[in-house]
Amino acid sequence: MQTVLVTGGAGYVGSHTCLALAEAGFRPVVFDDLSNGHREHVRWGPLEVGDIRDAARLDVVFAAHRPVAVAHFAARIEVGESVKDPGAFFDINVGGTITLIEAARRAGVDKLVFSSTCATFGEPVQLPMNERHPQAPLNPYGRTKLMVEQALADYDRHVGFRSMVMRYFNAAGADPEGRIGEWHEPETHAIPLAIQAALGQRPAFTIFGDDYDTRDGTAERDYVHVLDLADAHVSALRRLIAGGTSESYNFGAGAGTTVRELVDGVGRVAGAPIPVRMAPRRPGDAPALVSDSAKAREQLGWRPKRDLDAILSSAWRWHQALADRGS
Numbered sequence: 001m002q003t004v005l006v007t008g009g010a011g012y013v014g015s016h017t018c019l020a021l022a023e024a025g026f027r028p029v030v031f032d033d034l035s036n037g038h039r040e041h042v043r044w045g046p047l048e049v050g051d052i053r054d055a056a057r058l059d060v061v062f063a064a065h066r067p068v069a070v071a072h073f074a075a076r077i078e079v080g081e082s083v084k085d086p087g088a089f090f091d092i093n094v095g096g097t098i099t100l101i102e103a104a105r106r107a108g109v110d111k112l113v114f115s116s117t118c119a120t121f122g123e124p125v126q127l128p129m130n131e132r133h134p135q136a137p138l139n140p141y142g143r144t145k146l147m148v149e150q151a152l153a154d155y156d157r158h159v160g161f162r163s164m165v166m167r168y169f170n171a172a173g174a175d176p177e178g179r180i181g182e183w184h185e186p187e188t189h190a191i192p193l194a195i196q197a198a199l200g201q202r203p204a205f206t207i208f209g210d211d212y213d214t215r216d217g218t219a220e221r222d223y224v225h226v227l228d229l230a231d232a233h234v235s236a237l238r239r240l241i242a243g244g245t246s247e248s249y250n251f252g253a254g255a256g257t258t259v260r261e262l263v264d265g266v267g268r269v270a271g272a273p274i275p276v277r278m279a280p281r282r283p284g285d286a287p288a289l290v291s292d293s294a295k296a297r298e299q300l301g302w303r304p305k306r307d308l309d310a311i312l313s314s315a316w317r318w319h320q321a322l323a324d325r326g327s
Contacts, residue, residue, distance in 0.1 A: 003029055004027070005109075006028045006030050006070075007073055008031075008032055008037060009029075009030030010030055010032040010039060011041075013073055013229055014032075015037070016180060016229070016230040017233045019044055021071075021233075028045040029061070030042045031048045032048075033051045033074075043179065043180070052074045053095060053096045062106070069113065069240060070112045072113065075092060076141070076144075078141070079119065079139050079284075082140035082144070083139055086140035093144035093145065093148065094144050098151065110160060112162075112163045113237050113240065116148070116167045117145050117168065118168065119137060119141055120137055120149065121136070124286055129290065129291060131167075163240075167251065168229055168252065169221065169290070170189075170221045170223045172191050172223045172224070172315060173191075173310065173314045176310075176314045181315065183322065191223070191266065191315050193205055193206075195316055195319040197276075198316075203277075206277050207259050207277070208279050208282045209280060209285065210278060212288075214288060216258050216261070218260045219259055219286070219288065220287065220290065221256060222253055222256055223253060228302075232251055232296060239299070249293070249295055249299075250293055252291025253307075254290065255290065256288055266312055268312075270316065
C-alpha cells in the first residue's frame with residue numbers, strides 16, 4: 001500500500017480526497033495544524049499535527065511515513081480575509097508551500113498534486129474557461145495560488161519536481177454516507193449559508209447583486225461535487241506515479257447555476273422557500289465563472305458523476321446532522 005502525505009487533510013476537500021485515496025488502495029497520512037480542519041474528519045489514516053512552515057516537523061513526518069507523493073491542500077482560502085491581511089496569505093500559501101516542497105525534495109519525493117483555484121484567472125474573458133485562459137487574479141488569495149503554480153513550473157523545469165495543478169471552481173456537497181462534509185468556521189460559502197438560512201441558523205441568505213448580465217440577473221457559478229474533485233486528485237496522482245508530466249487542469253460541471261437557482265434548489269431539498277435579502281454587488285465578483293474541463297476528460301478520464309441535485313441533497317443531510325449535534 002503506497003502512502004500519500006495529504007497536507008490539509010482534515011479540511012473539506014482534503015478529507016474527501018483521503019476517503020477517495022483509501023478507497024483506491026492508498027494510505028493517506030494527514031498533515032494538518034487543525035486551525036481550519038477537524039480531527040473528526042481524519043478517518044482513513046494517521047494524523048500528524050503540524051504547520052507546513054515548520055521544516056523540521058515536516059522532515060520528521062516524511063522520514064516516519066516515506067510517502068510516494070504529496071497531495072497539498074493546506075492553505076488560507078478566505079478571499080475577503082486575503083484583502084484584509086495579505087501577509088498571512090503569502091506567508092502560508094506561498095512560503096509554506098515552498099517549505100513543503102523543499103522538505104519533500106530532501107526526502108526524495110518529487111511528485112505533488114496541488115489544490116489550486118479558478119481565482120487565479122480573475123475576470124473571465126471567455127466562457128467556459130479552459131486552461132489557456134489568461135491569469136490575472138483579483139485578490140491576494142488568487143495571487144498566492146498563481147505564484148505557487150508558477151513556482152511549481154520552475155521546480156519542474158529546473159529540478160524535475162513534477163506536479164499536477166488542480167484548478168477547481170466551486171467545490172460543494174458532502175459524503176453521501178454523512179461521515180464528513182463542509183464545515184468552516186466562520187462559514188463563507190454559498191450552499192452552506194443557504195442551508196443555514198433554511199435551518200433558521202441565520203435570518204436570511206444574502207444575494208449580492210441582481211443586475212448582472214445573466215439569465216436572472218444574479219451571478220452564475222459552476223458547482224462540482226467534492227467527491228468528484230477527490231476522484232480527480234486520485235487520477236492525477238496515479239498519472240504522476242506512472243511517470244506522467246506536470247500538467248494543469250480545470251475542474252467543474254461545465255454548466256453554470258445562478259445564485260437564485262441555487263437558492264431555489266436549496267429550498268426544494270429543505271421543503272420550504274429560503275428567506276433572502278438583497279445587497280449590492282461585491283467588488284471583484286465576476287458575473288459568471290464556468291469551467292471547460294475537456295482536458296481533464298481527455299487526459300485523466302475524469303468527468304463529474306454527481307449533478308446539482310446530488311450536491312444539494314448530500315449537503316443538506318450533512319448540515320442537518322451538524323445542526324442535530326449542536327455544532
